[in-house]
Amino acid sequence: MASIADYYAGKNVLITGATGFMGKVLVEKLLRSCPEVRTLYLLVRPKAGQSMQERVSDMMKCKLFDRVREDNPDFHQKIVPISSELTQPALAISPEDVERLTSCVNIIFHCAATIRFDEPLKHALQLNVIATQQLLSLAQQMHHLQAFIHISTAYANCNRRHIDEIIYPPPVEPKKLIDSLEWMEDSIVRDITPRLIGERPNTYTYTKALAECVVQRESSKLSIGIIRPSIVGASWQEPFPGWIDNFNGPSGVFIAAGKGILRTMRANNDAVADLIPVDVVINLTLAAGWYTAVHRLTFPPAALVYNCTTGGINPFHWGEIEHHVMSSFKRNPLEQAFRRPNANITSNYLMNQYWILVSHKFPALIYDLYLRLSGQKPQMMRIFNRLHKAIGLLEYFSSQDWEWNSENMSMLMSHLSPEDRKTFNFDVRQLNWPEYIENYCIGTKKYVLNEDMSDIPAARQHLRKLRNIRYTFNTLLLVFIWRVFIARSQMARNIWYFVVSLCFKFLSYFRASSTLTN
Ligand SMILES: CCCCCCCCCCCCCCCCCC(=O)SCCNC(=O)CCNC(=O)[C@H](O)C(C)(C)COP(=O)(O)OP(=O)(O)OC[C@H]1O[C@@H](n2cnc3c(N)ncnc32)[C@H](O)[C@@H]1OP(=O)(O)O
Ligand SMILES: NC(=O)C1=CN([C@@H]2O[C@H](COP(=O)(O)OP(=O)(O)OC[C@H]3O[C@@H](n4cnc5c(N)ncnc54)[C@H](OP(=O)(O)O)[C@@H]3O)[C@@H](O)[C@H]2O)C=CC1
Structure with missing residues (x-):
């Protein structure tokens, strides 16, 4: 069997969500470890006054691509941005681009999604489900397609405690929901959303579950792999330790704790913190693309699901995370901290409310009073209100445990050559958590807050x-x-x-x- 890099040699790859956190790491790794890949077609939309071309050029200038730039200064020639707004009919891809893509794409990685927990249902459905459906229709027109890899989430079925590598029946028939929401006013949709999502905590996990179902329905016509990462964190090893560029998931919590703003949060000390480094997810994704394509003729017509998690293999707990995050920020403090970093997690609701009052609201009130008296605009209470909203949305995930079966991850690893196992390492047994958390915290300082280590x-x-x-x-x-x-x-x-x-x-x-x- 060809090695992973050999397989990608000469292939044309289509990527959605390439400007996002995981998409960027995917593009970087493909270019660096599969240097013979022919072309990466990136579906990108213009945003914030920038054309898609400008956005992709900016992306390629970012530090993440330093190693690729060193190896091949002309790497940008392999990247072709394609204008696409995924929420529009036919993904708003021009007929010429459709022609181009259908005639040459060999593999699709579908990463784009809205990952906001407070997204209105209609929009989450539009992007996470309908856009996926449209991309699958496009995929069916592709003459040389060998694999379609869909990035889902390990929490798509978070209403269950034990999650196997199968696609569970959807909470509702996706087509019925799409048809009924189409004519409903936004205010009505907002009112019925809690009833619809049921035991799931947000529209994100709900629509990701529906998307899996939509993807599965096409598995008789396409070779499909579904990757379900848990909580994706900073990179572990590649292209360098600690790469992170956003406030999502635990990163915002770590930063708020490092700045001394966050002092208390509801989380279960003994619950498994199922963090997974972004480079592990991407290595697994590329390996799954290779495996799906190579075995496309021998697979039964069913999508192979990979639960990409750490809890069952190398568990680490929220209590331990708290300890290591705090000690890391004491060794490598963030600039201009509000107070000394000292955050505690508790599963006790009343205790948490007490500490919110004493350690969040009271200091914020005093600080705002000081700002007012010195003629400045008060801001601390506003910051805390936003923080409380954000952690309120995360607490569901930090207060309980899930068990994921990750046999397909082990199966895939067993099919890799020793060389590929090193180049596309997703063996999380080797992950040293304290070292990883230290690099993660330093990464938030260097790459999210752009702070200098010399300070x-x-x-x-x-x-x-x-x-x-x-x-x-x-x-x-x-x-x-x-x-x-x-x-x-x-x-x-x-x-x-x-x-x-x-x-x-x-x-x-x-x-x-x-x-x-x-
Ligand atoms: C010691 C600690 C111990 C820790 C232990 C406990 C840790 C628990 C952590 C649990 C994590 C669980 C995650 C579960 C993930 C599920 C996995 C996935 O599939 S999906 C993946 C997971 N998905 C997610 O994680 C999505 C969750 N996020 C959301 O849903 C929304 O961001 C929101 C509702 C929280 C805020 O909405 P809204 O108020 O409208 O605000 P905007 O979004 O518009 O941002 C405005 C600006 O603020 C910036 N900024 C943002 N956050 C923070 C922050 N914390 N701070 C500072 N700044 C922050 C932001 O960059 C932006 O800046 P700019 O661009 O304007 O310059
Ligand atoms: N981060 C995490 O912890 C986890 C993520 N996942 C999954 O991984 C995938 C990637 O997540 P992540 O990289 O973190 O997310 P990001 O929010 O960083 O990236 C989302 C990507 O989707 C693109 N996108 C969003 N809306 C549109 C649109 N209307 N048209 C075109 N493109 C659009 C964004 O483009 P633009 O730059 O234009 O906004 C961006 O490139 C998602 O499918 C997510 O569900 C799964 C588990 C955990």
């Missing part, structure tokens, strides 16, 4: 200043409370004098014993 001494100095402010504040508060208390109660006064005299006795004892030993 770490100044950031440490800032933390020492914050510590001193806290000590001073606590001491003043203690003295103030005791003074007020002592003035009113004889018993408190007696305790106060007792404690003070005890301290004096200890001091004189230590002074005397140190004089004797000298």
Whole structure:
């Protein structure tokens, strides 16, 4: 059997979502580890005043592509952006581009999706389900297509505790839902959304489950692989450790904790934190593309599902994540922290509410008061409100456990040559979590916040200043409370004098014993 790189040699690959977090890593890895790949067609839309061409040029300038640029400065010649808005009929691809794609594409990687947890159902359905359906129709017109790889999520079936590598019956017939939402006003859709999504926490997981069903329906006509990653985090090894470029999932939580803003969050210390590094997901995706294509004639007509998770193989827990994130940010602090990093997770609702009041709202109120008094615009309460909204949406995932069967991941690994196992490594047994989390935190600092590592001494100095402010504040508060208390109660006064005299006795004892030993 050809090696993975040999298989991709001379192939034309179509990628959706290439400008996103995972799409970029996929493009980079294909160019670097499969240098003979012929052309990467990227479906991209113009956005924020930039044409699709400008967006792709910007993307290729990013640091992620440094290694590819070193190996092949002309790598951009292999990239062909195709204008496409996935929410439009026929994906808004021009007839000439359709012609071009149908005549030459060999493999499709479908990464595009809306991953927002608060997306209105109609829009999530449009992008995650209808666009997938349209892409599948396009795929069927392709004369040389060998594999269609769909990126789903391990949480598509999060209403179940144990999740096998199968496609479960959809919560509703996708076509029926599409037809009924078409004529409904947005306000009605908003009202019925909680009833529709049922036990799922958001429209994202719901529409991703529907998308899997839509994909499966085409599996008799196309060779399909479905990748279900869990919580995708920074890169583990490639192209360098710690690559991350967004606030999604745990990254925003880590940053908020590192900045000393987030002090408490609802999460289960003992629940498995099913994080998976982005490079692992991409290596598995490329290997699955190769396997699906090579075995396309021998497969039964069913899509092969790969649960791409770590929990069953190399488990790590939210409590451990908290510990390592905190110690990492103490060693490598973020600039201009609001307070010293000290976040705690708790599964107790009341405890969490108490700490939100004491450690979030109270300091925010004081800081906003200070800003107001100094003639500036108050902002801290607004930041906290946004933070509370974001963590409120994540808590569902950090408060419970799921069990994923990942046999297909092991099966795929067993089919790789020793060389491919190194080049496209997705063996998460080798993952050293403390080291990974350290690099992840440094990655958020360097690549998300664009902070310079040379500023770490100044950031440490800032933390020492914050510590001193806290000590001073606590001491003043203690003295103030005791003074007020002592003035009113004889018993408190007696305790106060007792404690003070005890301290004096200890001091004189230590002074005397140190004089004797000298
Ligand atoms: C010590 C810690 C211990 C930790 C332990 C606990 C950790 C728990 C973590 C659990 C994670 C679970 C994730 C589960 C993932 C499921 C997997 C997937 O399939 S799917 C993948 C997972 N999918 C997701 O994770 C999606 C979740 N995200 C959302 O749904 C939305 O972003 C939102 C509703 C949270 C906020 O909506 P909205 O208010 O409309 O705000 P916008 O979005 O419009 O952003 C506006 C601006 O703010 C920026 N920014 C954003 N967040 C943060 C932040 N935290 N901070 C700072 N900044 C942040 C953002 O960059 C933007 O900047 P700019 O571009 O304007 O310059
Ligand atoms: N990140 C995670 O933790 C996980 C992600 N996944 C899945 O992985 C895939 C990729 O996720 P990720 O990279 O994190 O997501 P991102 O949000 O970073 O990227 C989404 C991509 O989809 C594109 N896209 C969105 N809307 C449209 C549209 N209307 N027309 C054309 N393109 C569009 C975006 O393009 P543009 O730049 O123009 O917005 C972007 O390239 C998704 O399918 C997601 O469900 C699964 C599990 C976990």
